[in-house]
Structures are given as C-alpha cells and as structure tokens.
Amino acid sequence: MTLAAVAAALAAVTGIAALTAPGAPAAEGKKSAAARMPVERSVLVCPAPSASDIAETAYTSFTPGKGADAGKGAARLLGATKDAKVVLEPKxxxxxxxxxxxxxxxxxxxxxxxxxxxxxxxxxQTTKVSVGRARGVLGVGCTVPGTDFWFPAASTAKGREDYVHLTNPDDTAAEVDVKLFGPEGPVKTEPGRDKSITIAPRSSQKVLLSTLAPETQLDDITAHVTTRSGRVGASVQVAEEGVGADWLPASAEPAGSLVLPGIPADATSVKLVAFAPGEEDADLTLRLAGPGGSISPAGNEQLHVKAGMTASVDLKDVTRGEAGSLLLAPADEKKAVPVVAAVRVVRGSGAKQELGFVPATGPVGARATVADNRPGENATVLSLTAPGKADAKVRVTASPGTEGGEPEVKEFEVKAGTTLAVSPPPAPSGGKGPYALTVETLSGGPVYAARTLTLPHEGVPMFTVQPLSDDHSTVLVPKAVQDLSIPTS
Structure with missing residues (x-):
C-alpha cells in the first residue's frame, strides 16, 4: 500500500469516529462525576443444610423494590451440580x-x-432439627462467593463437630486452603492435610475441622479459608453435644474496631473469640451497648490478643435480660490493630440449651435485608445499634408474606451508644407466611443490625441470629468519553 493510500485510510477512519463519537465533555480539564447505578447481576451460594434425616429446611428469596416499574429481571436458585433442579425462581x-x-x-x-x-x-436458609445430636434451628443467609473468609469461634474440642462447607458456583475448579489458629498460634496439621482442597466446578465439599489436626483438641480456634484459584462460598456448621447446632457465618473483614450486634436478652452464656491476623498484638476495650447506653463488662473491660493467636473471654450472662451488642475498639486510638471476632451464645440451661453465633459485621449502610421472618410473639426480634457518638434514624420495611399481604413501614430513632430491640418488628398486614425486613439508614451515624429468629420446641429455645449489612446493590460507574488524541511525552 502506498503512503498516500495509508493516509487516506487513516483519514476515513478518523472521520467515521468523529461522526459516531459522543458529545464532548462540558469543559476541558473537568472530570465527569461517576454515576451510582444498580448492579445487574448477583450470585449467591447456600450450603447443604443438614445431614439429619428429620431436618426440615425452608428457603426464602427476596429482592427489595417494586415489581410494577422495575423492568425485566430473572433469578434462579438451584442445586450446585451440573444437572440440578431449580428450587426457587422469583419473578x-x-x-x-x-x-x-x-x-x-x-x-x-x-x-x-x-x-x-x-x-x-x-x-x-433456615433448618429445624427437632431431636438428635445436631438438634436446633440452623439459620444462614446465603452468601456471595469470595476468596477470603475468617471464622473465629470455631472449635476442634471433643463434643464439637465443626464442618466448613465449601461450594464452588463456577464452571472452573477452585483450589482452597483451610488454616487453623489456636491460643498458641498456627495449629500443626497432619501430614498430607496441608495441601489445598480442590472443589470441582459446580460442586460442594464439607471438611471436618478436627480431621485437619486430629492430635489437637482446642475449645476455641480461628479458621481461615482462602483460595489459590477460583472462588467459593464458605460457612461453618457447628454441632455441640448436649447444647445444640447452628451456622457460624464469617466475620467481617479485619478492622481495628468491630461491632457484634444482636446478642439475645436472655443469653445464659456469651463467649467472645477474637483473632489478630497481622504481626502486631491488639489491645481491645470491650463495651456492651444496651437500651440505656454502653457499659464495660465488670472484670472484662479489656482483651489482649497476641498476633497470630486466638484469644477468648467468657462474658457469662452479660446481657442480663436486655438485648445488647458488643463493641470492640482499640485501647489506644493511635494504635488500631485489625482483628476479627465472633461470639458463641447459649440460651436456656441443662438439657434445654441451644446455641447460636453472632459474628462481627459491617454497617447497614444505605440498605440491608434479611428474609424469612416469622409472625408470632417473640418469634422475630430486630436489633439496631448506633455505636458512635451520633443518633441515627432508620426506616424498616416489612415486605408482603410469601402468601400475600401488604407491606408495612415504620421509622425508628436509635440513640448514640445504644441498642434498640424492636420486638415485634413491622409485619405485613393481612398476609401469611415468612416475610422480609429491609433496613435503610436515613440520617445520623452508622447503624448495625441483626435479626434473631426463635422457633421453640418442647421447651428448648431454638434460635438463630443473622447479621444485616449493606447489600451493595449499587455500584459507581464512571462516565467515559471517546478520546482519539495521542498523548505526547
């Protein structure tokens, strides 16, 4: 091609680009602000609910919003196998x-x-097992798959069976590492168990944590799940002989200050487990935010967490009849060392005990939702906590039930440093069946929230606690313009 022909071709391409390019920016040198847009695709993973033949499991799906003007959408929840059946298909x-x-x-x-x-x-996902070693109510919010999960309050002790469930939603294999940390640091694993675990495409595996280190029995450990390739959903299923069973959700990401919301008012035993994943020790102050303000638990005002080691403290019946939230903060504000944390909660006594877990969680942010709330006296309790120095105002919306009804909306003010237990929370009018609760922050400081679902059985206060955190339903999308200029150095 001659030089003239090349020049003509370039001129033609440039001309077409100029005709089809979008309008020029408003002013040279000024950047266009990014727009916040709704996400267009969400992926969730639910673990296998139970190994019990008498387990009864309910699934409830919900997307906030209004169907009339929402536009087109589709959703399907199905088994984690290639030829799985559809379980739920909201419209x-x-x-x-x-x-x-x-x-x-x-x-x-x-x-x-x-x-x-x-x-x-x-x-x-809510499972009820009436009798047996794993009896109890096991509740878990289906999670977004990821690459890094922390599970403080796990255990390899005698009488405990803690399984980490690993589910791969994708069409390629995932390579997963599971490491354990006890009070003395990393737990030495059995030879051959230090290799990564391969999770085949669209499949799930569960691993009994005690088999990773069969010679070690520890009451309190932290399990760390990471992926070398791919991504998984991860949750820990706990069964404790003579006490009960539930799911242990992952803690919020390591941070210098943490909030563990929604410890039930009638808790008979509360144990805090914390872990410092970095190279520095953490000194934490402990405060319980109740309905009248925040107090330091007598004799347990601080907790020292050594780097790379799991620490625990028995707070006993710290709530004393009033629902509360545990607030962890650095003892020295100038030295905030990231930690992860969760509490093991027991309700009842003797043969009528049941356990649950409350992990550290993120704030409600713009909006957060929890599904499968049940009508009935004391069946559902919504805990709202404002840990900072500013009051906060939130809007709580109850959806229709799965069998109809009309939504209900109420607004609540949460005083700074307190926990507001809303019992009963708003419920749909004229409806039946499980419903969803959506919490939106309207003004003031950050709000943290958790839902306690209680389904008693023969005198056992079977329950489960699910935290609510920002659903990240919108993302920032930067505005872009076509630019055919060639930068010069």
Missing part, C-alpha cells in the same frame, strides 16, 4: 418467594439474579 422484586425441602439429601445451592432482581437479592 419480580418486592414479593418474597418460599420453598422447602426435608431430609439429609438436600444439596448445596447456587443462584444467579439478573436485571431488576439483582440489586439486594437475599436468600435465607
């Missing part, structure tokens, strides 16, 4: 959808929501 935002399964064969699930059903998509 529009604003209306919860329920499903049920029974027995030990219920599989782990994966789900994808797109379009109008993606922003804030929430699925709750």
């Amino acid at each position: 529009e935002p604003g209306k919860p959808v329920g499903a049920a399964s029974s027995g030990s064969e219920a599989p782990a699930l994966t789900g994808i929501a797109e379009g109008s059903l993606a922003p804030g998509w929430t699925v709750q």
Whole structure:
C-alpha cells in the first residue's frame, strides 16, 4: 500500500469516529462525576443444610423494590451440580418467594439474579432439627462467593463437630486452603492435610475441622479459608453435644474496631473469640451497648490478643435480660490493630440449651435485608445499634408474606451508644407466611443490625441470629468519553 493510500485510510477512519463519537465533555480539564447505578447481576451460594434425616429446611428469596416499574429481571436458585433442579425462581422484586425441602439429601445451592432482581437479592436458609445430636434451628443467609473468609469461634474440642462447607458456583475448579489458629498460634496439621482442597466446578465439599489436626483438641480456634484459584462460598456448621447446632457465618473483614450486634436478652452464656491476623498484638476495650447506653463488662473491660493467636473471654450472662451488642475498639486510638471476632451464645440451661453465633459485621449502610421472618410473639426480634457518638434514624420495611399481604413501614430513632430491640418488628398486614425486613439508614451515624429468629420446641429455645449489612446493590460507574488524541511525552 502506498503512503498516500495509508493516509487516506487513516483519514476515513478518523472521520467515521468523529461522526459516531459522543458529545464532548462540558469543559476541558473537568472530570465527569461517576454515576451510582444498580448492579445487574448477583450470585449467591447456600450450603447443604443438614445431614439429619428429620431436618426440615425452608428457603426464602427476596429482592427489595417494586415489581410494577422495575423492568425485566430473572433469578434462579438451584442445586450446585451440573444437572440440578431449580428450587426457587422469583419473578419480580418486592414479593418474597418460599420453598422447602426435608431430609439429609438436600444439596448445596447456587443462584444467579439478573436485571431488576439483582440489586439486594437475599436468600435465607433456615433448618429445624427437632431431636438428635445436631438438634436446633440452623439459620444462614446465603452468601456471595469470595476468596477470603475468617471464622473465629470455631472449635476442634471433643463434643464439637465443626464442618466448613465449601461450594464452588463456577464452571472452573477452585483450589482452597483451610488454616487453623489456636491460643498458641498456627495449629500443626497432619501430614498430607496441608495441601489445598480442590472443589470441582459446580460442586460442594464439607471438611471436618478436627480431621485437619486430629492430635489437637482446642475449645476455641480461628479458621481461615482462602483460595489459590477460583472462588467459593464458605460457612461453618457447628454441632455441640448436649447444647445444640447452628451456622457460624464469617466475620467481617479485619478492622481495628468491630461491632457484634444482636446478642439475645436472655443469653445464659456469651463467649467472645477474637483473632489478630497481622504481626502486631491488639489491645481491645470491650463495651456492651444496651437500651440505656454502653457499659464495660465488670472484670472484662479489656482483651489482649497476641498476633497470630486466638484469644477468648467468657462474658457469662452479660446481657442480663436486655438485648445488647458488643463493641470492640482499640485501647489506644493511635494504635488500631485489625482483628476479627465472633461470639458463641447459649440460651436456656441443662438439657434445654441451644446455641447460636453472632459474628462481627459491617454497617447497614444505605440498605440491608434479611428474609424469612416469622409472625408470632417473640418469634422475630430486630436489633439496631448506633455505636458512635451520633443518633441515627432508620426506616424498616416489612415486605408482603410469601402468601400475600401488604407491606408495612415504620421509622425508628436509635440513640448514640445504644441498642434498640424492636420486638415485634413491622409485619405485613393481612398476609401469611415468612416475610422480609429491609433496613435503610436515613440520617445520623452508622447503624448495625441483626435479626434473631426463635422457633421453640418442647421447651428448648431454638434460635438463630443473622447479621444485616449493606447489600451493595449499587455500584459507581464512571462516565467515559471517546478520546482519539495521542498523548505526547
């Protein structure tokens, strides 16, 4: 091609680009602000619910919003296998959808929501086992798959069975590492157990933590799940002989200050477990935010956490009849060392005990949702905590039930440094079946929240606690313009 022909071709391309390019920026040198837009796709993973033949599991799916003007969307929740059956298929935002399964064969699930059903998509899995070693109510919010999870308050002690469930929602294999940390640091694993675990595409595995270190029995450990490749959903299922069973969700990411919201008012035993993943020790102050303000637990005002080691403290019946939230902060504000934390909670006594877990969680932010709330006296308690120095105002919306009804909306003010236990919370009018609660921050400081669901059985206060955190239903999308200029040095 001659030089003239090349020049002509370049001129033609440039001319076409100029005709089809978007309008020029408003002013040279000024950047366009990014727009906040709804997410267009959400992925969730639910672990296999139970190994018990008498397990009864309920699934509840909900996306906040209104179906009338939401536009097109689709969502499906199905087994984590290539030829799995669909369990749930919601059709529009604003209306919860329920499903049920029974027995030990219920599989782990994966789900994808797109379009109008993606922003804030929430699925709750609630299992009730009436008798047996793993009896109790086991509740877990289906999680977004990731690459890094911390589980303080796990255990390899005699009488405990802690399984970490690993579910791969993708079409490629995931390589997963599970490391344990006790009061003396890293727990030495059995030869051959220090290798990564391969999770095949669209499949799930569970690993008994005590088999990773069969010669070590520790009451309190921290399990760290990471991936070398791929991503997984991870949750720890706990069964404690003579006490009960529940899911231990992952703690919030390591931070210098943490909030563990929604410890039940009638807790008979509360144990805090914390871990410092870095190279520095952490000195933490402990405060309990109750309905009248924040207090330091007598004799347990501070906790020292050595670097790379798990620390625990028995707070006993610290709530003393009033729902509260545990606030962890650095003893020296100039030296904030990141930590992760969770509490093991027991309600009842003797043969009528049941356990649950409250992990550190993130704030409600703009909006957070929890599904599968049940009508009835004291069945559902919503805890709202404002840990800072500013009061906060929130809006709580109850969706219709899975069998109809009209939504209800109420606003609540949460005083600084307090926990407000809303019992009963708003519920749909004229509806039946499980419903969703959506919490929105309207003004003031940050708010943290948790939902306690209680389903008693033969005198046992079976319960489960799920934290609420920002659903990240919107993302910042920077504005872009076409620029054919060639930068010069």
